[in-house]
Amino acid sequence: MIMQSATDRIVVIGAGHAASEFAGALRAGGFSAPVLMLGEEAHLPYQRPPLSKAFLSGEAPLAALELKSAAAYEKMGVEVRTGARVTAIDRRARRIELEHGGYEYYGKLVLATGGRARPLAVHGLEDVRKPANLHYLRTVADAGPVRELLRPGSRLVIIGGGYVGLEVASVARKRGLEVTVLEALPRLLARVTAAEISAFYERIHHDAGVAIRTRAAVRRIETGPSGATVVAVHTQDEVIAADLVLAGVGQIPNVELAERCGLAVDNGVVVDQHSRSSDPDIFAIGDCSNHPSALYRRRLRLESVPNALGQARAAAATLCGSPRAYDAVPWFWSDQYDLKLQMVGLSQGHDRVVTRGKLGERSFITFYLEAGRIIAADAVNRPKDFLAAKRLVGELAQIAPESLADESRPLQSALCMVN
Amino acid sequence: MPKIVFIEHDGEQREVQAEAGRSVMQAAVENAVPGIVADCSGSCSCGTCHGFIDPAWLAKIPAAGGAESAMLEGLLELQPNSRLTCQITVTEDIDGMVVRLPKSQF
Secondary structure, eight states: OGGGOOOOOEEOOSHHHHHHHHHHHHTTTTTTSEEEOOOOSSSBOOSGGGTTTHHHHTTSSSHHHHHSSSHHHTTTTTTOOOOOOOEEEEEETTEETTTTTTEOOSSSEEEEEEEEEEEOOOTTTTSSSSOOTOOOOOSHHHHHHHHHHOOOOOOEEEOOOOOHHHHHHHHHTTOOOOOEEEEESSSTTTTTTHHHHHHHHHHHHTTTOOEESSSOOEEEEETTTTTTSEEEEEEEEEESSSSSEEEEEEEEEEHHHHTTTTOOSSSSEOOOOSSOOTTEEEEGGGGGEEEEEETTEEOOOOOOHHHHHHHHHHHHHHHTTOOOOOOOOOEEEEEEEOOOOOOOETTTTTOEEEEEEOOOOOOOOEEEEEEEEEEEEEEEEEHHHHHHHHHHHHOBOOOOOOHHOOOTSSSSHHHHHHE | OOOEEOOOOTTTTEEOOEEEEEEEEHHHHHHTOTTOOOTTSSSSOOOOOOEEOOOOHHHTOOOOOOHHHHTTTTOOTOOOTEEEEGGGGGGGTTTTTTEHHHHHHO
C-alpha cells in the first residue's frame, strides 16, 4: 500500500558530531544506499566544544568549526537538510514526520538528536519570556550573541560551576569582564572530579579574578520592570548585579521522539553495544543514547565527543555488515586559561586518589583507584601521561600507588608491566 | 585546490583535494581516509590524527606549537617528522604534500 516504505535509505535525525561521523563511516565502510541527514539548526554539522572556548573568544570562526564542508557531503552522496525539525516517528509505516509538512521514509533510522541545555528553574523566571540577557550555551545560535556581549567591564554572572561555566569564565576574564560563578554544591566540578582537582580549579579561577561562590544556590532571578532583562541574581546570602547571565546547569537528552514512538528510554535511548535500540531498525548514537559499558559493568549516558564518534562508528559498522562492539574508554577534555585538562574514565566509586606531579606547578595527573585498580585519571597540562593513563584505564590496571606517584618511573614502563 | 597524498600504513595511497584554510585532518576526514581517526574533531586533545610529514614539505609548514608538541610526546610511534594533522592549515604552499600514517592511532 505504501510503496515508498520499501526503501533502503538511511535517515539520520540530528546533525551534530555523531551524525556527521556516522555518515562518513558508512561511506568509508562501502555502504552505498542513500543517506538523508535532518538537522534542526541552520548549520552543517560543526564542532560543539569550541563554542565555550575558541569560538567564544573569537579565535575560531564558525567556518573553521564545520566538521565537513558542503562539498564533502555532496561528494559522498549524503543529503544534509538544515532547519528540518522532526515531529514524530511512525515505526509501522517506517517514516518520520517533519514540522513543516511531509514525510520521509526510512529503511533504517538513526537517532542522533543530542541534548539541550537544561533550563533554569528558579523563582523570577515563571510566566515571562526568557530575559534577553540570560543565555545558555549549546548551539552556535546560543554562543554567537554571548560572544558579542563579552565586553570589558560588563558584569557576568555564571550559574553553574561545571565545565561550560568555567570555560566561559576563563574566556570572559581574558576579555576583561567582572565574573562571578555561582555553584549550588560545596565545590566546583563536584560531580566529575576529586576534591583536590576542584580546589585546584577554584584557586586558578580565584587568582584570575573570578569571584567563586560555592553552596550558592540561586534563589531568585530579578528582572527589570518589564521583565525583559535580568538585573540581579539572588542567592541566600547575596544579591549580585548582572549585565549578562549565563546558565550552564547541565544537559537534557533529546529523547522525546523515541519515547513517543515506544522505544525503550531510560536516561537516554537504550541501545546495545552496536548502538541498536529496542527496535532493530533504529539506532541511537551520541549524547541522546544510553549504552552498556563492559569496562564499568553498567549502563552509561555520556556527554562527550569521542563517545558520539565511537557509537557512530559502531552503528555504521553494523550497517556495513562488519559489526564491532563499542567499548571505548570514556574521555573528556576542558581548556581553561593555559590549562589543558584531559580526563579519562569515570571516577565514581573510587576509594583512593594518587597524584603524580605537583598541583602548584600546574602540571600533574591524578589517578582514581578502586580496590587497587585504576578506574580514571585527570591530567592537567600532562598530555603524555594522559595518553598513557588512557591505556591504563582501558586495562583497569593494578599498579602500586607509590609507582604511580613516582616521577622517576615513567608511566610507559608501568604500561609494559601490564601488557 | 592543493592536493595532499595520504599513504596508509599498508601502503594504500589516497590523493585528496584539500580546501585552503581548512586543516589537513579535515581534508582526510572529508575524504574518508581511514588512517586518520580525529577523536576530538580538531581540538588538539586526542592525538589520533597523527601523520608523518614527508621531509620535503616539513619546512614549508609552521613548526608545532606548545600544545601540539606536548601531545606528540605521548604518541607511541613518535618520529622526528610526526605532526598532528589537525594543527596544520592547508595552503597553496603544501600542494602535493605526502603524509604517511601510523599503523595505529591509539
